[in-house]
Amino acid sequence: MPTPASPTSGPPSTAPLSLCARHPRVPAERLVAAMVPPPRFDSVRFATYVPDPGRPSQREAVEVLSAFAAGLGTGGGTGAGSGSGGGLRRWLRRDGGGARRAAGTGGGPRGVYLDGGYGVGKTHLLASLWHAAPAPAERKAFGTFVELTHLVGALGFQQAVTTLSGHALLCIDEFELDDPGDTVLVSSLLGRLVEAGVALAATSNTLPGRLGEGRFASADFLREIQGLSAHFRSLRIDGEDYRHRGLPEAPAPADTARVVRAAHAVPGAALDDFPALLAHLATVHPSRYGALVDGLSAVCLTDVRPVPDQATALRLVVLADRLYDREVPVLASGVPFDALFGEEMLTGGYRKKYFRAVSRLTALARDGERLGAD
CATH class of the missing domain: 3.40.50.300 (P-loop containing nucleotide triphosphate hydrolases)
Structure with a gap:
């Protein structure tokens, strides 16, 4: 599946990984042992919860x-x-x-x-x-x-x-x-x-x-x-959503050249074309999306565009959750993340999931602003 061409200039380059090239298999015996809070919540405690x-x-x-x-x-x-x-x-x-x-x-x-x-x-x-x-x-x-x-x-x-x-x-x-x-x-x-x-x-x-x-x-x-x-x-x-309490608006999408440069400059980053990634998600059971993103330092996406249908949208929600759990920053070109889901989705029965996905991807996009910075 296609990924953008390598950059011709910039910092020393490493070949990025690709989510589309990953086909994780999780042995049954590992499933119970892996049932612990994800990395984002390794260090949380009641004392670190800040009530409004x-x-x-x-x-x-x-x-x-x-x-x-x-x-x-x-x-x-x-x-x-x-x-x-x-x-x-x-x-x-x-x-x-x-x-x-x-x-x-x-x-x-x-x-x-x-x-x-x-x-x-x-x-x-x-x-x-x-x-x-x-x-x-x-x-x-x-x-x-x-x-x-x-x-x-x-x-x-x-x-x-x-x-x-x-x-x-x-x-x-x-x-x-x-x-x-x-x-x-x-x-x-x-x-x-x-x-x-x-x-x-x-x-x-x-x-x-x-x-x-x-x-x-x-x-x-x-x-x-x-x-x-x-x-x-x-x-x-x-x-209210704590991720937006007093925080700036979601960052604007990056241009494709910057996304590609960052993917080559950051060891352990994945670089994928967004439509190709959506197609790949349909071939991986959502329960394996955690394994799909394990070990990644960042996810770089090009050509982000509105999600075409509800089945695809629900798979993307699970991926967003697993990226957020693992604190994987995201840098993307294309449309902003608040334009991923159409009005029919945002007013339908799964709207809470879509709002959660937008909220979490926005938080990860803020983290992704620092990727590949000169």
Whole structure:
């Protein structure tokens, strides 16, 4: 697939990599070991989350999740057979009784669901919970919904249950509510894990047609996970996208010559033609997009143009998430990233995903402004 020609002048040149030349394969045995917070969230903690002073729910979420994590270390939700944990019961009492009433007679593991728009720090808080939970790393799992469904597909349902049942905590980021089949699959998996004593935490995307309705996100999530709703306490996190708080507008696209020069000047950078990359993404399962971009120092794109259809757009959303997770800067020519998705997409059922992708790509484009600077 085509990439632009090499530059004829500028700093010492190295041959850039190409995403289009990559065809990652992820062995099943590596999947569980890889279920940890991505590099962007390696060092996040509750103490590094900066609540918006005008949004009290953000401070409250930190306090509640900190208490939840502490409860996991005193017998609550710490793996198979943990049954009724005193620490988690104390957390439930601090909840004011609502979650305790939902517990039935057996106590046992509970979950938290983080409800809020994009850019309010849900993933930061979810990763902070993973880090704060006192269980060893091999007994905690963190992954996106797509990564979890791929794990079930690779291991088989029963083996996935067996493998994850020994964990103290499972954190699921970006729980997808727009695929009924996958939602039922994961809901069944979580039901088995609840029985085994695994504590759960999740964020989610809202259902198509429900976006923009604010607090309906929590009701959608609890309904879609069917019989598990009693095990979750919903935490609403209000606020605006932190990536744009007080920050400048997205940088203008670079010219193609500069993109090509940067790709040759930066070791480990990838250089791809945007339409060719979109075509290549259709040949790689989205669960492998993390492996697709692993090890890259930057992504340089030429001829960025509006995405032609929704299937392509949704694949691009996943790629944007994996680039953002790994803090890979992006330098691009063509149209600006806020012109990637047409009006029909931005007003349709998946609009929240597209806005998140634009937000994250804009943040990476700011980082990319420094690439190849003389």
